[in-house]
Amino acid sequence: MITAEWLYWVVGAFFLVVALLILSDPSHAKRWTSGIFWGLLGLCFFYGTFVIAETAPAWVLGIAVLVLVAIAGTGQLGKGTEVTTSPADREASAERLRNRLFIPAITVPLVTVIVAMLGPKLTIGGEPVLATGTATLTGLGIGGLVALIVAFVLLRPPSLATPFREGARLLEAIGWAALLPQMLSTLGTLFTQAGVGVAVGDIAAWVVPEEIRFWAVVAYCVGMALFTIIMGNAFAAFPIMTAAIGWPILVGNFGGEPAAVFAMGMLAGFCGTLCTPMAANFNIVPAALLEMKDKYGPIKAQLPTAGIMLVVTTVFMYLFAF
Amino acid sequence: MFVLLGVALVVIGFALRINPLLVVTVSGIVTALIGGIGPLDILNAFGTGFAGSRSVTTFAIILPVIGLIERYGLQAQASRLISGLKGLTTGRILALYMVVRQVTAAIGLTTIGGPAQTVRPLVYPMAKAAEERRLGLDVPNQALPEKTAEKIKAFSSSSDTVGLFFGEDVFVAVGSVLLITSFVDTNYGLSLEPLNIALWAIPVGIVAMLVHGSRLLMLDRTLKTMAGVVPATAATRAGGAL
Numbered sequence A: 001m002i003t004a005e006w007l008y009w010v011v012g013a014f015f016l017v018v019a020l021l022i023l024s025d026p027s028h029a030k031r032w033t034s035g036i037f038w039g040l041l042g043l044c045f046f047y048g049t050f051v052i053a054e055t056a057p058a059w060v061l062g063i064a065v066l067v068l069v070a071i072a073g074t075g076q077l078g079k080g081t082e083v084t085t086s087p088a089d090r091e092a093s094a095e096r097l098r099n100r101l102f103i104p105a106i107t108v109p110l111v112t113v114i115v116a117m118l119g120p121k122l123t124i125g126g127e128p129v130l131a132t133g134t135a136t137l138t139g140l141g142i143g144g145l146v147a148l149i150v151a152f153v154l155l156r157p158p159s160l161a162t163p164f165r166e167g168a169r170l171l172e173a174i175g176w177a178a179l180l181p182q183m184l185s186t187l188g189t190l191f192t193q194a195g196v197g198v199a200v201g202d203i204a205a206w207v208v209p210e211e212i213r214f215w216a217v218v219a220y221c222v223g224m225a226l227f228t229i230i231m232g233n234a235f236a237a238f239p240i241m242t243a244a245i246g247w248p249i250l251v252g253n254f255g256g257e258p259a260a261v262f263a264m265g266m267l268a269g270f271c272g273t274l275c276t277p278m279a280a281n282f283n284i285v286p287a288a289l290l291e292m293k294d295k296y297g298p299i300k301a302q303l304p305t306a307g308i309m310l311v312v313t314t315v316f317m318y319l320f321a322f
Numbered sequence B: 001m002f003v004l005l006g007v008a009l010v011v012i013g014f015a016l017r018i019n020p021l022l023v024v025t026v027s028g029i030v031t032a033l034i035g036g037i038g039p040l041d042i043l044n045a046f047g048t049g050f051a052g053s054r055s056v057t058t059f060a061i062i063l064p065v066i067g068l069i070e071r072y073g074l075q076a077q078a079s080r081l082i083s084g085l086k087g088l089t090t091g092r093i094l095a096l097y098m099v100v101r102q103v104t105a106a107i108g109l110t111t112i113g114g115p116a117q118t119v120r121p122l123v124y125p126m127a128k129a130a131e132e133r134r135l136g137l138d139v140p141n142q143a144l145p146e147k148t149a150e151k152i153k154a155f156s157s158s159s160d161t162v163g164l165f166f167g168e169d170v171f172v173a174v175g176s177v178l179l180i181t182s183f184v185d186t187n188y189g190l191s192l193e194p195l196n197i198a199l200w201a202i203p204v205g206i207v208a209m210l211v212h213g214s215r216l217l218m219l220d221r222t223l224k225t226m227a228g229v230v231p232a233t234a235a236t237r238a239g240g241a242l
Helices: A006-024 A033-050 A058-073 A087-121 A135-155 A160-180 A182-192 A194-205 A213-231 A234-253 A259-273 A285-291 A297-320 B004-016 B020-033 B038-052 B054-071 B072-082 B090-106 B115-135 B147-166 B175-188 B194-229
Strands: none
Touching: A006 A033, A006 A160, A006 A285, A006 B054, A006 B072, A033 A058, A033 A160, A033 B038, A033 B054, A058 A160, A058 A182, A058 B020, A087 A135, A087 A182, A087 B054, A087 B072, A087 B115, A135 A160, A135 A234, A135 A285, A160 A182, A160 A285, A160 B054, A160 B072, A182 A194, A182 A234, A182 B004, A182 B020, A182 B038, A182 B054, A194 A213, A194 A234, A194 B004, A213 A259, A213 A297, A213 B072, A234 A259, A259 A297, A259 B147, A259 B175, A259 B194, A285 A297, A285 B115, A285 B147, A297 B004, A297 B147, A297 B194, B004 B115, B020 B038, B038 B054, B054 B115, B072 B115, B072 B194, B090 B147, B115 B147, B115 B194, B147 B194, B175 B194
8 A cells, every 4th residue: 555655755855955955055044054954854754754653763753853943943044045047037938938837837736636536446456555545645746746747848947956946945935834834733732632622621611601502602613713723723623612512512402403513613613724823834834935024914814704704604503503 | 721821822922923933842842741741752742743744744845846837937927828818807816716716625626726736836926917917017127016915925825725615614525524523423422424514514615705705806906005005116126026
């Protein structure tokens, strides 16, 4: 069975190449610390395979991760001098290549979707080829590699290193935000282990008015949104708020229709995801990727929608779930 | 209850705009210590947490190809393409993209888009080009004012996220639907059909499409107001970084 580990190794190898490009650039403002950061991050992607397989101690990776945080968190990551084409060059190149430029960009989602849909159906001797739940990741990996080959054939860049220099340009623009989603995932685990969820659930169960259905619905929906804002993930909030309010009060006391209560409870959580920096992969990474000055820009654009949708979800649950 | 101190640290840290990596790491360590987790276990948690969440960083694999096609004028071509389609304004492009994103996510094609896959290479350049055309800027010698560029970037990102969130829940085999059914089935002895959960997501999804779609369409008016305040000729180069 093929797992997603090969993809993590490819991503790790890309980070190592970026590190080498930085270390070999004497004009880079923060040559050593930036080089060490991306190099160590790359090695962590390889080492992680053995942590998952439980053949290597996890604490070693833990220390490495803390070193990464120390480098990036203290502003030791810099950007190299950009060696890309000028706007005029790009205009001329677009004039020549026209819509063929879109072919590599469209190749990525196209291949991803084909692999994600057909991958799970592939079997050899009755055994599935792809490990459960990895078809999408495999698709993204294959899509990225196929698109790179297509782009090479189409554009004929001056050297093999060109796409990696251009990739490094984008990666350095993202900077520390690239590591944030993984750190938040760890924080979620630590929160759960330390009992944060239980504490929040206790408070929620304590403040919720048990007699009035409307306020119980509001408590469940707003609680889902608030707890998601704290944890950055509606999946973490759902079991706790459901155990505290959704199941015992809304379904138990008031006889709510379980499917409706839980479905809309989850959607109320999604409203929270739209407005929290803790959901970094949806809110902070895109800002970094678009090289925005204000890293909270996407959240600000989403806030009014999130507010309106929270009200809508709450009202729908009150009207239709009982 | 004292473990909630860790949550407070996160809130304060983000409010003070301290580097989020530091905030999250310190809060994790503090919470774990209060919760009685030993130092070695904390290091183990950081190690396994990192190893187990590597999938969220795999978007990096498409950066070389995106960087390469940008080098050869992807954004310039996006703006040439848009300049031929006069009816397409920034707001209409983003609203159209959001609808496509939501509908495809609802039939299970969640990976068809994303900040790296579509927003940076395709959506933002087109949305930006539409505004440049409306202002009659002489690209690449004139760039959008930074504030305008930031606004378009923020809404480009939001069109992808909102479309995804309120679309994916309609698909039965998606993580959130399966989490609901597996959690309540194991804990409360119910046997909920994923399809029932998914059906309830449709009315909310339609409202979300109308709400955010209207806001995206109204962005055109906001941009007009902004252009009135900041004359295009006084544009800074900052917006042209992409």
